Amino acid sequence: MTQTLSPDVKIADPALNGPKKKKTKKGPSERALAVGTPLFLLLVWELLVHAGAIDARFFPAPSAIFIRMADLMSSGVLWMHIWASLQRLFFGFWLGLVPALLLGVMMGLSRPIRAALQPLISGTYPIPKSALLPLILLIFGLGEMSKVVMVAIGVFYPVVLNTVTGVAQVSPIYYDVAKNYGANKWKVFRTVAIPGAMPSIMTGIELGAGLGLILIAIAEMMGAQEGLGFMIWNAWQLFSVETMYVGIFIIAVIGYALALLLAEVGRLLMPWNRRS
Amino acid sequence: MMATNAERGLVLPGATESRERDNEVKISVDHLSKQFDVKGRSVTALDDINITIDKGQFFMIVGPSGCGKTTLLRILAGLEKPSSGSFSIKEPDGSRPENSMVFQGDSIFPWMTVWDNAAYGLTMRNAPKSEIKDTVGHYLDKTGLTAFADAYPHQLSGGMRQRVSIARAFSNDPDVLFMDEPFSALDEQNKTLLHEELLKIWDETRKTVLFITHSVDEAVTLGDRIMIMTSQPGRVKAFVDVPFERPRDVLELRQRPEYGEVVYDIWQQLKQEVNTSAEIAKERAAAKVR
Incomplete structure (x- = not known):
């Protein structure tokens, strides 16, 4: 016993x-x-x-970087660059998100639409988005639009692919319930397809936001006069290594803040999904 | 083939309905058959099903798994189409939905609260807010879920989730209620509790119910009339009228000797059926080996 x-x-x-x-x-x-x-x-x-153990020209002391950051902030230059990048991120985010959601849900719900578009999207997805930059600059010019479009492309792919998977993976029994209880097409969409796919969609959005951040930095290095990418690139040309580190640091902070924000949005949108 | 013919000869006289009651007919199924294509081969799931169900009747269908009973229910609920034959569900008043289904397994939406799940049918047909509030409140109360109105399904036990499913179906106030093995995933205690609750709620409205199960006990406990089905292909084997009065006390009913007799009779018929289908399966397998 x-x-x-x-x-x-x-x-x-x-x-x-x-x-x-x-x-x-x-x-x-x-x-x-x-x-x-x-x-x-x-x-x-x-x-x-x-102690002189590492080369301060390539790895300036953290104290020097923070002093540079304080200078850039008080002069307002840093804020200008941050603001420019955030604006492009914001508009690009929506420009990529909205069509990706619409297309993703349509593809998830309709087999013919999925059959028609899936190969096209899956086939163009592996293209490195940075390789598209020259083409985007050619089409949209050196103005704001080319940067916004780069972000949008980055957001579009993960969101559309995850939305398709999410919608298609919703258990068929929920569609049966919706049909049996008299839901019309729009209500099936709103009460079953979207919430059922929401966890997957949020994952897509998180990936897309990260990709958008990468692409905005790259896009701003080419043909931009402001933005964090421009600031880093310009610092390289002027050999102002501290400023480069400031730019990298700020991009990291924005990325982290974005991840926290999206996690919070996810919690608000999916109160049923709380597993913490 | 021999076995099926013998079975036919045995079964058909018992399967033809001898009804003395002249109740109003609610559901009639007429020579209904369903074939599926499985890898290019046609498989008969339902073969020439004929049923009439009276208004207000608690009608049970019992059969071994794979006998096509779920398919029959899905056809009647409009979720699938029959290959041949027809059925009709008489509606005296068009203001109500024709049917609501309590599905097998987890079917309540994980992304809605208990309240929103129970209110789903009424919300979908744009019922007035006050009606939704009263009806849903009533059935959540009846199913003991009032305290959990704001909870999400993942916070509930399996038995409570199935109660939500029942509250959802009754709140929709359908003309006919379809129940597809709603309690098959529950443990014995929960099942008995839910049988009692279901009978209590049903006694209020006396809706026509078509209930599918593989449990003979469940069929005899709940039903007015039981249809026994054969498997592969699904055919009507026999009808059994349950002689017990309403309202019923589940536990009291189950200790009566008559209850045991009815259960035994049905088991005898089912056992024969289960054995026959096992024989057929064996013969088929043997033929394949040869």
Whole structure:
């Protein structure tokens, strides 16, 4: 009896108490590690530069980078570049998202439309989007539109592909229910197809936003007079290495903030999906 | 072939309906058949089904798995088309939806709250807000879900999710209720509880119900009349009238000796059927080997 009992207790213990203890114990320490490690590395970097162990021309001291960032902010130059990039991201995001959603849902719901368009989209998807930049510049010129279109292309592909998969993967029983309960086409779309595909769509949007950020940096390096990509490229030409690092850092921050924002939007749009 | 002919001879007299009651007929199925194409071969799922179901009757269909009973229900619900034959569902008043289905397995929308799920049918046909509020509130109360109105399905147990499905069907106030093995995934205790609740709700409205199951106990507990089906192809084997009065107390009913007798009779018929179809399957397999 004791032999059969004791393994049970052992099994029950970590399952019931383990995770709770881990959470209360590890929660703060994990956070501390997440914040502490980059700070520690920055400190090591700083010390190495001052000790002359690494070349300050290529790896300027973090303190020098932050001083440059403060200068660029107070002069307003950095804000101008950030604002230009964010605007392009914003408009490009919607320009890519809306057609991708419409097309994705139509393809997901209709086999003929899917058969007609899937090969075209899957076939053009692997083309490196940066390879399209010269063509986009040719078609849309050096103005805002070419940058917006680059972002849109980046957002379009992941969203359309994930939407098709999402809509097509909705269990057929839900369509049966909708039909049995008298939903018309629009209501089937709104109450079954869209919410059923939503988790997959959100994944597509997250991927697309990341790709959009990559593409805006590349697009701004060619034929732009402002924006973070331009700032980095221009800093290279002027050999202002600190400014390059500032640009890279800001892009990283924007990317992280975007990911947090989209995760929050996902939680708001899909209250049923809470698994945290 | 021999077996099927013998079976036909045995079965058909019992299967023809001898009805003395002159109740209003609600559903009539007339020489209905359904074939599927499986890899270019035609497979008969339903063969010459004839049924009449009275208004307000709790009609059960029992058969081994794969006998085409779900297909029959889906045809009657308009989700599939018959290959031949016809059926009709008489509607005295066109303001109500013709039928609502309680599906097998999880069919409530994971992205809607319990309330929105239960209100689905009424919302889809743009019922007035006050009507939705009263009706849905009533049936959530009846199914014991009032406290969970704002919960999402993933927060509920399997039994509670199936209650939502029942509340959704009753709230839609259909002319006829179709139930496709709604409790097959539930454990015994939950099943018994839901049988009691279903009978209580049904007693309020006495809607015509067509209920599919593979459980003989379920059929006898709930039904007024039971149709036994053969498998592959699905045919009508026999009709059994359940002699118990309404309203029923599930647990009390199940301890009566008459209950055991009815269950035993049906089992005898089903067993014979299960054996025959197993024989046929064996013969076919043997022929293939040769």
